[in-house]
Every structure is written in structure tokens, then in C-alpha cells.
Amino acid sequence: MIAEVAFLAALLAFGAAVYAVAAAVWGTRTAANKMILSARNAALASFPLLLLSCGLLIAALVGEQFQMSYVWQVTNSQTPIFYRLTGLWGSQAGSLLFWCTLMSGFAVGAVVINWRKHPRMMPYVIAFTMATVAFFLGLVLFFENPFERFWIMPDNSVAQSVFVPSNGIPPAASTLASTANGLNPLLRHFGMIVHPPLLYLGFVGFIIPFAFAMAALASGDLSTAWIKASRRWALVAWICLSLGLLLGGRWAYDVLGWGGYWGWDPVENAAFLPWLIGTAYLHSVMIQEKRGMLKVWNLFLVIMTFSAVVFGTFATRSGLVDSVHSFARSSIGFPLFFFWLGMTLIAVALIFWRWRRGELRDEHRFNNLLGREALFTLNNIIFVLLFIAIFWGSFGAPVISELFFNTNITLGKDYFMSVTPPLFLALFILMGVAPLSAWGVTSLRKLGRGLLIPLALTVVLVALIALISPVTPIAVVGYAAAGLAGVVAIYETYRGVAARHRTQHESWFHAFNALITRNRRRYGGYVIHIAIAMIGIGTIGSTLFQQETQRTLKVGESVELGGYTLTYDRFLGGQIAEDERVMDIAQMTVYQNGNAVAQIRPRRDFYPNTEGMNTMTIAGAYSTIQGDVYVLLVSWEAVGEGSATFKIYLNPLINFIWWGGVLLVIGTLIAAWNDVVPEFVPSRSSVRHAGVTP
Amino acid sequence: MKTKVLMLLLLTATALLFLSTPSELAFAQGDPTKPVTADQVNAIAKQLYCPVCENITLDTCGTAACAQWRDEIRIQLEEGKTPQQVIDDFVTRFGDRVVGTPVDPTLRALSLVTPWVLGALAIVAALWYLRQRDRLPEAAPATAELQPTLHTDDEYMARLEHDLAKLR
Numbered sequence: 001m002i003a004e005v006a007f008l009a010a011l012l013a014f015g016a017a018v019y020a021v022a023a024a025v026w027g028t029r030t031a032a033n034k035m036i037l038s039a040r041n042a043a044l045a046s047f048p049l050l051l052l053s054c055g056l057l058i059a060a061l062v063g064e065q066f067q068m069s070y071v072w073q074v075t076n077s078q079t080p081i082f083y084r085l086t087g088l089w090g091s092q093a094g095s096l097l098f099w100c101t102l103m104s105g106f107a108v109g110a111v112v113i114n115w116r117k118h119p120r121m122m123p124y125v126i127a128f129t130m131a132t133v134a135f136f137l138g139l140v141l142f143f144e145n146p147f148e149r150f151w152i153m154p155d156n157s158v159a160q161s162v163f164v165p166s167n168g169i170p171p172a173a174s175t176l177a178s179t180a181n182g183l184n185p186l187l188r189h190f191g192m193i194v195h196p197p198l199l200y201l202g203f204v205g206f207i208i209p210f211a212f213a214m215a216a217l218a219s220g221d222l223s224t225a226w227i228k229a230s231r232r233w234a235l236v237a238w239i240c241l242s243l244g245l246l247l248g249g250r251w252a253y254d255v256l257g258w259g260g261y262w263g264w265d266p267v268e269n270a271a272f273l274p275w276l277i278g279t280a281y282l283h284s285v286m287i288q289e290k291r292g293m294l295k296v297w298n299l300f301l302v303i304m305t306f307s308a309v310v311f312g313t314f315a316t317r318s319g320l321v322d323s324v325h326s327f328a329r330s331s332i333g334f335p336l337f338f339f340w341l342g343m344t345l346i347a348v349a350l351i352f353w354r355w356r357r358g359e360l361r362d363e364h365r366f367n368n369l370l371g372r373e374a375l376f377t378l379n380n381i382i383f384v385l386l387f388i389a390i391f392w393g394s395f396g397a398p399v400i401s402e403l404f405f406n407t408n409i410t411l412g413k414d415y416f417m418s419v420t421p422p423l424f425l426a427l428f429i430l431m432g433v434a435p436l437s438a439w440g441v442t443s444l445r446k447l448g449r450g451l452l453i454p455l456a457l458t459v460v461l462v463a464l465i466a467l468i469s470p471v472t473p474i475a476v477v478g479y480a481a482a483g484l485a486g487v488v489a490i491y492e493t494y495r496g497v498a499a500r501h502r503t504q505h506e507s508w509f510h511a512f513n514a515l516i517t518r519n520r521r522r523y524g525g526y527v528i529h530i531a532i533a534m535i536g537i538g539t540i541g542s543t544l545f546q547q548e549t550q551r552t553l554k555v556g557e558s559v560e561l562g563g564y565t566l567t568y569d570r571f572l573g574g575q576i577a578e579d580e581r582v583m584d585i586a587q588m589t590v591y592q593n594g595n596a597v598a599q600i601r602p603r604r605d606f607y608p609n610t611e612g613m614n615t616m617t618i619a620g621a622y623s624t625i626q627g628d629v630y631v632l633l634v635s636w637e638a639v640g641e642g643s644a645t646f647k648i649y650l651n652p653l654i655n656f657i658w659w660g661g662v663l664l665v666i667g668t669l670i671a672a673w674n675d676v677v678p679e680f681v682p683s684r685s686s687v688r689h690a691g692v693t694p
Numbered sequence: 695m696k697t698k699v700l701m702l703l704l705l706t707a708t709a710l711l712f713l714s715t716p717s718e719l720a721f722a723q724g725d726p727t728k729p730v731t732a733d734q735v736n737a738i739a740k741q742l743y744c745p746v747c748e749n750i751t752l753d754t755c756g757t758a759a760c761a762q763w764r765d766e767i768r769i770q771l772e773e774g775k776t777p778q779q780v781i782d783d784f785v786t787r788f789g790d791r792v793v794g795t796p797v798d799p800t801l802r803a804l805s806l807v808t809p810w811v812l813g814a815l816a817i818v819a820a821l822w823y824l825r826q827r828d829r830l831p832e833a834a835p836a837t838a839e840l841q842p843t844l845h846t847d848d849e850y851m852a853r854l855e856h857d858l859a860k861l862r
């Protein structure tokens with residue numbers, strides 16, 4: 001029953017989305033307001049229907065409905081309830097349904113909030129968002145159906161279908177329960193509970209700026225209205241994507257057992273690519289708002305951001321690339337590829353058409369190479385260069401090599417570490433310099449003078465970093481560039497607060513509060529700059545100065561690394577957890593300067609399943625501001641009586657990355673915070689405001 | 695004078711930082727009971743990608759096949775091969791996919807040069823667009839309704855800058 005109802009709800013949502021597209025297009029072409037209202041209602045209906053479908057799938061996961069092949073695939077009787085809920089995105093079919101629900105939720109939110117304020121664009125927004133929702137729902141219904149059930153056929157073969165096939169009987173419940181797969185152990189981690197939803201929110205969230213950009217192009221309303229309508233949506237998508245990436249890094253650090261957090265894996269990069277272009281857009285859009293410039297560029301960036309999202313989805317889910325993160329190869333590759341190609345070509349063609357008609361002319365020109373708009377543009381160019389370099393390394397070169405040279409190649413860390421650092425360095429320098437420059441014209445002398453104090457403070461900062469981390473000339477340059485970006489943000493905020501404190505006679509706290517409240521976007525942006533600077537410092541420290549060693553120790557023996565002594569105390573083998581996983585735990589004491597500072601317990605978890613054992617390596621870590629002592633219990637070497645093999649890493653400054661992540665959230669909340677009042681009035685009269693442009 | 699002193703301090707501090715002690719990048723000392731340490735093996739395995747799994751380096755891959763390949767690296771090192779010889783041997787047997795950048799000169803050049811060429815093309819295209827754009831007259835501001843918001847912000851920022859100027 002659950003499967004049938006869930007399937008029908010998804011099917012109705014698909015019908016509603018398709019109808020919304022048709023009605024919105026027809027209503028716009030014929031100026032039929034009733035049709036537009038009907039399109040809106042259909043779009044609004046898609047979300048509760050998808051919520052119902054998703055909710056029923058969750059109910060099936062929780063209720064051990066193992067006859068549903070998806071439930072059988074991602075849970076078993078031992079799976080804790082918490083991980084049954086997360087099973088919704090544990091495999092391809094469920095995660096696609098979840099993806100559609102989120103996308104529909106964003107679309108409904110955008111319609112409700114903007115219905116009256118941007119009436120001219122709304123029919124187009126409905127058409128573009130619902131077309132995308134319909135496409136992905138089509139994938140769910142016709143290619144990757146999570147509602148299919150197992151049936152035993154008269155010839156004893158097993159069939160999968162939603163509805164009962166003729167002569168099919170359901171398999172015995174006990175057989176299904178005893179053979180169920182269970183969730184991939186790699187996904188049983190807090191990071192995996194939060195990371196995929198955030199990543200999906202980041203991905204699907206960019207559909208709103210994309211839809212508004214397309215609506216602007218299609219409707220001819222090429223003012224900044226589409227930017228104003230979609231700015232907060234872009235920020236919400238951006239922070240979700242940022243957090244998704246950071247939590248993915250944290251998950252890799254905790255669970256994948258290799259001492260790092262970013263492996264330049266193609267699937268990681270597929271999520272990073274839209275972030276790069278999206279970040280470029282968030283900067284360049286300010287130039288259009290302030291100076292009426294870069295209109296074509298902004299449309300191009302926002303469209304490329306969503307194009308990168310769809311391409312990343314295609315790459316991850318089609319089997320174009322294999323990685324620890326990607327879903328298994330499936331039949332959705334070709335439809336996704338053609339959707340991505342078609343969508344991108346239509347969008348670019350629309351830009352080109354408007355541009356040829358002279359409707360995207362800028363209102364100002366660059367007057368000065370040091371003006372803020374010029375520096376922001378330079379920042380955009382670097383983001384795009386990073387995009388090109390990472391796209392090429394992840395997808396371009398491997399695919400071309402295989403297609404034209406018949407050779408499989410991997411462009412790994414070597415490639416990315418040789419191509420991207422100069423670009424990141426340039427980005428950080430620009431992050432430091434651009435906020436000191438003024439819109440329009442800035443002289444080199446003025447800019448240089450403004451930089452003096454921040455530079456002096458940066459030197460102090462780098463000296464402080466040198467106290468807790470090793471340094472080399474290259475690291476000093478990196479720390480200084482990242483540090484400058486953060487210092488300028490702090491210094492500029494301080495200047496603003498000091499000015500208010502002196503001239504308005506406000507207390508420091510009140511002045512700070514008033515300054516931020518008065519221009520949240522600017523100062524929220526500065527907090528984000530500080531966060532990115534922290535992440536940069538953490539990345540430089542942990543990348544350049546990571547130390548590692550592997551040792552086999554008997555109980556009581558010690559190993560030294562980077563000023564720490566680690567003593568192997570005891571081994572607790574075969575511990576059984578509540579979810580029936582078996583844990584082999586080693587206990588170690590960490591000493592610094594002869595003093596015991598921590599006890600850590602690296603372990604290996606074994607998850608029994610029908611195919612044998614799934615294994616996970618969980619690190620034991622001692623974290624300080626200086627970095628992590630990170631220990632893995634290695635199993636691939638023979639472990640003798642009373643001895644164990646450990647891989648020990650020192651990851652300097654790595655915690656700056658996670659703390660930077662927290663600050664990133666705070667900064668984005670400040671920047672995006674505003675009085676957003678839903679404007680949707682659910683009456684027929686409201687559609688009169690949705691005046692249709694002939 | 696104040697500026698010069700600041701500049702001098704800046705240069706001195708920067709020079710001091712550059713002269714500071716380099717990091718301890720070297721691996722920890724190997725196990726004295728074994729001729730080839732696990733760290734030496736891992737140092738090479740880190741540069742090789744698992745020929746079976748995608749995008750996982752050999753030092754971190756948990757499969758039995760990779761454990762055997764790590765043993766093979768150990769054996770080859772014990773036989774007196776240099777790290778580069780070990781890597782070359784793996785490339786000969788499994789192809790260019792086992793290294794982070796291809797060894798084959800054509801593929802290597804294609805891999806490393808192309809992003810810069812693409813980047814240069816993107817910059818040329820941007821410059822071409824800017825030149826095209828400069829030939830056209832500037833457009834009038836797109837919306838009248840946008841201006842009040844911007845003016846409010848600009849006025850506020852101008853006031854703030856004015857207050858800041860008074861502090862200097």
C-alpha cells in the first residue's frame with residue numbers, strides 16, 4: 001500500500017509540474033491570467049505531493065518494508081532508526097526523489113515570496129523551475145524508481161515492479177529481512193547525515209537564481225529586478241553548498257581513514273565547480289547593482305552555476321567518473337547529459353539573442369584598473385580560471401584521453417597542486433586589496449596608503465602563526481595572502497565601529513551592532529572573508545606541513561612524531577556495539593613534553609552483511625589550536641600477538657578549517673538577513689498583479 | 695615619516711619570517727629492525743593510484759590487492775630499486791592511470807598545458823568582448839526604482855567615509 005500511494009503521489013507531482021510548465025507558457029503567450037494562476041497552483045501542489053511521497057518512503061524505511069527493493073538495499077533489521085531516516089539519500093533512487101522534493105520546495109518558496117513583487121517574471125520562473133522538477137521526477141518514475149517491490153514469479157525468477165505483476169507473489173518477509181543489505185557503513189557518520197542534504201540544498205537552491213535569470217531573458221525585464229529577487233536565494237544556496245563541501249571534508253577526514261579531507265576526487269570537484277562560479281557571481285552581481293555593469297557576465301555566471309550543478313549531477317550519477325563518493329553506474333546518464341546540454345544551450349542562446357539586440361549594454365565603463373569594479377572583475381576571471389583548471393583535471397583530460405588516445409589517465413593531487421595554488425594565492429590577495437578600493441576611481445597611492453596598516457598587521461599575524469606552526473618561504477607567502485584578506489576585513493570593520501564610536505558617541509558594542517545592522521551585506525561579507533581566510537590558513541598549514549609515520553608497536557611501546565610521544569596502552573578486540581558492528585579498539589596515550597595530554601582510541605569497525613564484512617577505519621585524534629595528532633589503526637598489515645600497526649599523522653592548523661566553517665555560517669546569516677515577508681495572497685485577485693507582458 | 699617607519703618595520707618582519715627555521719618535513723625515523731620501512735613504502739604508494747579502484751592512492755586503499763602491491767613496492771625497494779624505478783615499473787605494467795599526471799609526453803603536455811591555453815582563450819574572449827562593448831554607447835540606467843536604495847546606501851557610506859577621514 002505504501003509503495004502504491006507513494007508512487008501515485010510522485011506521479012501526480014510529475015503531472016502537476018508538467019501542467020505548470022504548459023499552463024505558464026500558454027498563459028504568458030495568450031495573456032491568460034487564469035492560466036497563469038492555474039500554473040502557479042499546480043506548481044504549489046507539486047511540493048506537498050512530493051513531501052507525501054518522500055514521507056511514505058521514509059515510513060517504509062523505518063517500518064522495515066523490505067519488499068520495496070530500495071528499503072532492502074539501504075537498510076536491514078539492525079540499522080538504527082537514525083540511519084534508516086538517512087537511508088532516504090543512501091542510494092540513487094531515494095536521493096533523486098529527495099532532490100526533487102527539495103527543488104520543488106525551493107520553487108514553491110520563490111513563488112510565494114516573489115509572486116506580487118515580480119509579477120512579470122513569475123510565469124517564466126514557474127516554467128523553468130517546474131520543467132527542471134518534471135525532468136528529475138521523470139528520472140525517478142521511469143529510470144530509478146524507489147517504490148519498486150520484489151515479486152517471485154511462477155518460474156521462480158525475481159521481478160521488480162511497483163504494482164503486482166500477474167501471477168507474482170511477494171517473497172517471504174523473513175527471507176527479505178535476513179538478506180537485506182543495510183546502509184553502506186561509510187554513510188553511518190554524522191557528516192553523512194548532514195552533508196548530503198546540505199549539498200543537495202546548495203545544488204538545487206541555485207535553480208532559483210537560474211530561473212530568475214532565464215525569466216529576465218525570456219520576459220525582457222533586464223533590469224536588476226531578477227538580481228534583487230534572487231540574491232538571497234543565491235546566498236542560501238551558496239552557504240548550503242559551502243557547508244556541504246566543508247562537512248564532506250570533515251566526513252572524509254573522520255571516516256575515509258587517509259588523514260586528509262580533500263582528495264581532488266572528481267566527485268568532490270564536481271561539487272566545488274558550481275561553488276567557484278557561484279562565488280564569482282555573488283561578487284560580480286554587486287557591480288551590476290552599484291554600477292549597472294557586467295550584465296551579460298552576470299547572466300552567464302548564474303546560468304553556468306546551475307549548468308555546473310546539473311553537469312556535476314550527471315558526472316556523479318551516470319558513472320562518467322568513478323569515485324568513493326559517486327553512485328553506481330545507472331541508466332540516467334544519457335537523459336541527464338542531454339538535459340544539461342539542452343538547458344545550457346538554450347540559456348546561452350537567450351543571452352546571445354538579447355545581447356545582439358543591444359538590450360544588455362552596460363551603463364558605465366571601467367574607468368580605472370584599481371577601481372573596485374575592476375578588481376572584482378579580476379577576481380571573477382580568477383574564479384573562472386580555477387573553474388577551467390579543475391574542470392579540465394577532473395573531467396576534460398580523462399575523457400579526452402580515453403576518447404582520442406584510448407588511454408585511461410588520472411589527474412590527481414600532483415596536477416591540482418601544480419595548477420591551482422597560484423590562482424588561489426591571487427584570489428586571496430584580491431580579497432585583501434579589493435575592499436580597500438573605491439567604486440569608480442582609486443589611485444595607486446591611496447590604495448597603497450590604505451594597505452600599510454593591514455600589511456603591518458598581517459606580518460604580526462604571520463609571526464603569530466609561526467609560533468604554532470612550521471613555516472617556509474612559500475608558506476609565509478600563503479599565510480600572508482590569506483591573512484591579509486582576513487586582516488583587511490577586520491580592520492575595515494574596526495574603522496567603521498571606531499568612526500561611529502567617535503562621531504556618534506556610541507558605546508563600542510552599540511557602534512558595532514549599529515554598523516552591522518546598517519549594512520549587513522557588506523559586513524556579513526567581511527565575516528565571510530575572515531572565515532575564508534581561516535580556511536585558507538588551515539589548508540596551507542595542513543597541506544604543506546603534514547607529517548606522517550607508520551609503526552608496528554607492542555603494548556607499552558612508543559613512537560615519536562613532531563614533538564609528541566604516543567604510547568600504545570592496550571588493545572580491546574571484538575567489542576560489540578548496539579548496532580551489532582564489531583569494533584577493534586586500540587588505546588593510546590599522547591604525551592607532550594613528558595606530560596600525558598590525551599588518551600585516544602583509534603579503531604576499526606566491522607559491519608557484518610550478506611557479502612561478508614564492511615570495514616571502516618575510525619581515527620583517534622587529539623585536537624588543539626596547533627593541529628591534530630591523528631591516529632589510524634591499520635589492518636592491512638598482519639597484527640601479531642599484543643602488537644598493532646598504526647598510521648600517525650600530524651595535521652598542523654587543520655582546525656582552522658572547521659572553525660572557519662562556523663564563521664562562514666555566521667557571516668552568511670548576517671549578509672542574507674532581511675525582513676523577508678511572504679507576499680502570496682491566496683486569492684484570485686492576486687493574479688491580476690501578475691500582469692502578462694505581451 | 696610615520697609611513698617610512700611602518701614600511702621599514704614591515705620589511706624587517708617579513709625578512710625575519712623568511713629566515714625562520716624550515717619545517718620538519720622529513721618522515722619520522724624508520725623501524726631499525728627492517729631494512730625498508732613502512733614510511734618508505736608509503737612515500738611511494740602515495741604517488742601511485744590504485745589500478746583497480748578509481749581515484750584512491752595506493753597508500754590509503756584498503757583492498758587486499760593494494761596490500762599486495764604495497765608489499766611489492768617493499769620488495770622492489772629491498773632489491774635496490776630507486777623510488778622512480780618502482781613508479782616506472784608500475785606505469786609500465788598498469789599504464790598512465792596509476793600516476794597523478796601521465797608519464798606519456800603527449801598526454802602529459804595535453805594535461806598540463808591545456809588549462810592554461812583555455813584560460814588564455816577565456817581572457818582573450820573577455821578582452822574582445824570588452825572592446826566590442828566599448829564601441830557601443832553606454833546605456834541609460836535600467837530602472838528608476840533601484841536608485842533610491844542605492845542612494846541611501848551611498849549616502850550612508852559617504853557619511854561613514856567622511857567620519858573616517860576626520861579620524862585620520
